[in-house]
Amino acid sequence: MNNDIGIYIHIPFCLKKCYYCDFNSYSGKQDMIEEYIFALCNEILENSEILSQYKITTIYIGGGTPSYIDAKYIKQIMDTLNLYTNTEDLKEVTIEVNPNSVTYDKLITYKECGINRLSIGLQTIYDDVLKKIGRVHTFEDFKNALNMANKASFNNISLDLIYPLPDLSLDMLKETVDYAVSLKDKNIKHISIYNLEVHENTKLDFLLKEKYVSLVDEDTEYEMYKYINKAFKEAGYNRYEISNYALDSFESKHNLRYWNQELYLGFGAGASSFFAGSRYKNINSIEDYINNINNNISVIEEKEELDLLALMKEYIILQLRKTSGINIENFKNKYKKSIYDLFSNELEELTSNGLITKENNNIYLTDRGLEVANLVWEKFV
């Protein structure tokens, strides 16, 4: 039993759907929470034989809003994992929490069942902007949540921000970033700052199209981008992935698993997995998920078996998301072939366009490459 694996748990319930959100999350379905958790624990049990061959080193409880549901359900999931799988080597157990639904008692329960990392969604410090994106919390709620997390002795906390946002000026973005980096002594060890994605058919898409709200122009967005990188760097947060910054040794171990193309199993509605060279995805619908589990029908909706070439291309894209890039020796050890023999044309073109570079044994995105990473991915799809 030498191999290790990560576990993703999906909690698809939210108090209210945020206007920009395209995740598999639902409001108004709280009646199903109990049945859902029962089904999810059953899905873990159904996989316990496979899991018995692995050591679980990371668990990530995401959503949706895991802090929205009663903490006894989170305990039930952790108890199931602790009883029926190998969790002795756990290094990192993260839970996503929303500022308005987390309480001190919930945090204590999380602590007691082995959760050692929190991820809190703030997005911006401006209440009027939070309202315009449909968030249910205020900046004050966030400050209270962070104080409670510190009181409950969480010393590894991650913060989520988004930019640009409706009616958020450059100065407002700067204030948000300055506030984020002022929280080092409050145990904010990791900051994710995502570039806003406007998904079709979301309420935000409608509000923007109808001009009820607006976003800054491209040049101002680029100023925001530059400020973010400068401010985080100066504060000692190392950009280790396109959207992720961390103090030394506080990179997300679970997310690194994704970018290193390592194994993980996901449980719950819409959860995805990477196992034995294949990618899997569960059905999104909470109702169908519960129904299938209760009737011994598979909840897997999609399975994609990746051939060797597809695996190698995917590995390159995932590794290039990290600022340390692809280690040439690691690629050779993993795939028994030289990356230069296989992809010399692509690598030469990207190098001459100034999007990637090589230093020692690593190929990584240049500053320009980080800005237009999509142009790099295009070469490997």
Ligand SMILES: C[S@@+](CC[C@H](N)C(=O)[O-])C[C@H]1O[C@@H](n2cnc3c(N)ncnc32)[C@H](O)[C@@H]1O
């Ligand atoms: C899966 S969400 C769940 C966390 C929690 N429910 C919350 O909203 O705080 C994780 C993060 O993804 C980011 N996110 C969600 N939708 C996004 C979008 N359309 N564009 C950019 N970032 C997004 C937000 O920063 C959010 O905190």
Ligand code: SF4
């Ligand atoms: S709370 Fe998080 S998961 Fe839920 S709707 Fe908002 S962004 Fe999506």
